[in-house]
């Protein structure tokens with residue numbers, strides 16, 4: 001039942017494994033062990049690029065952020081005797097993080113993504129640094145990273161300063177269920193902090209790991225949500241005694257967006273038994289049913305490109321300057337600019353919020369006697385005189401409206417709020433980290449809407465079974481296991497009762513990737 005665990009729980013070997021979104025999600029969830037590879041190839045590249053930094057310094061060569069100040073201060077030379085102190089200063093003056101502390105899962109995702117980048121050997125960090133970071137991840141020594149303060153285009157400097165500072169023993173970490181200084185955690189774990197060498201703080205901090213780590217989590221949640229909302233659409237259609245003809249194969253092949261066709265095929269398969277036994281009550285259902293493949297299908301169609309972008313970013317050297325491990329040339333550029341991730345997350349949150357809206361509309365149809373084809377008001381399970389005091393899912397539907405409004409409000413693109421900062425050195429920035437945080441919040445709210453709709457579907461189906469309008473045989477097909485899980489997880493609601501704990505449990509299940517969402521044919525290219 002746990003999609004994340006089912007898909008990948010094998011060991012991730014940094015330096016040898018190309019990191020996929022599933023790897024990141026599995027490391028984040030704490031179900032995939034990871035370690036640094038023993039292979040000579042990447043180790044030599046890492047060691048060579050660190051040696052090139054030393055060599056350039058011996059030759060009195062110039063390296064930005066090593067022999068100069070940072071950012072706009074790149075015209076300020078740093079004298080030989082101060083070079084060694086410069087990295088620690090970078091971690092310290094960026095200690096301005098605010099907001100919530102990233103969860104342990106999010107922190108593991110960030111660390112995994114940073115490691116995947118540093119092992120390329122383009123960043124000039126020592127093997128010792130990579131080994132310590134890998135060991136922290138392995139032993140769950142997790143820097144406490146505040147979520148806010150990155151413009152996403154000097155990489156995620158401020159949040160990643162909490163990783164770089166922790167490596168040097170200076171920042172707070174979570175370890176063994178406690179919060180403590182990293183130096184103390186290292187002592188308990190039999191490790192030692194490192195003295196950050198020239199370029200090393202910049203290499204850890206000047207990249208896109210926070211937005212990409214959060215982005216990978218958002219992406220894998222979105223895959224699950226697309227499938228869940230598809231299945232719920234099948235149940236809503238059945239609950240309304242709707243018209244399955246809207247999902248006709250010929251109809252969809254006339255406008256053949258693959259994601260839209262996939263969603264239609266899934267709903268068609270779910271409703272096959274129902275369609276055989278029932279005449280539709282309306283020639284055309286409302287758009288939240290009829291056009292569900294055209295809403296959810298857009299997300300399905302975009303997932304493969306989002307995956308390509310995120311996995312390319314995750315497996316890239318994205319700091320500055322880069323050091324060509326082969327030639328030793330120092331290449332100054334702007335790979336810390338998270339424009340691709342920003343666009344992906346801004347788009348993802350828009351697509352997901354549209355699904356929240358779709359489900360909110362479906363919920364509205366189910367509870368309203370003007371639209372629900374004979375179901376009781378608010379799907380109340382109580383008949384007779386006591387019906388007068390029972391209000392069924394009325395408040396759940398109101399709450400769904402609130403969550404949906406909040407999700408829709410967060411769809412304002414972050415990247416268009418680029419603003420010039422840091423004395424106009426960073427005069428165009430991505431805001432990708434804000435976009436990724438928005439995407440996660442939109443997903444959280446949309447999962448709440450899905451949980452509410454699941455309760456409504458369970459209630460509607462039971463009411464139709466009770467009245468004999470549908471039979472158990474209508475529920476045969478790929479949705480059988482899902483409906484059984486739904487019935488086991490959600491009680492039939494008769495007398496009014498608080499639903500908050502149930503909602504919490506359902507949301508936790510959705511977040512874990514629970515629920516059987518199988519169909520007898522392939523999934524979209526972006527799917528798990």
Ligand SMILES: N[C@@H](Cc1ccc(O)cc1)C(=O)O
Pocket residue numbers: 070071072153154155157206320321336422
């Ligand atoms: N990202 C900047 C580096 C930088 C680092 C720290 C700062 O505070 C500002 C800028 C660059 O490579 O040009």
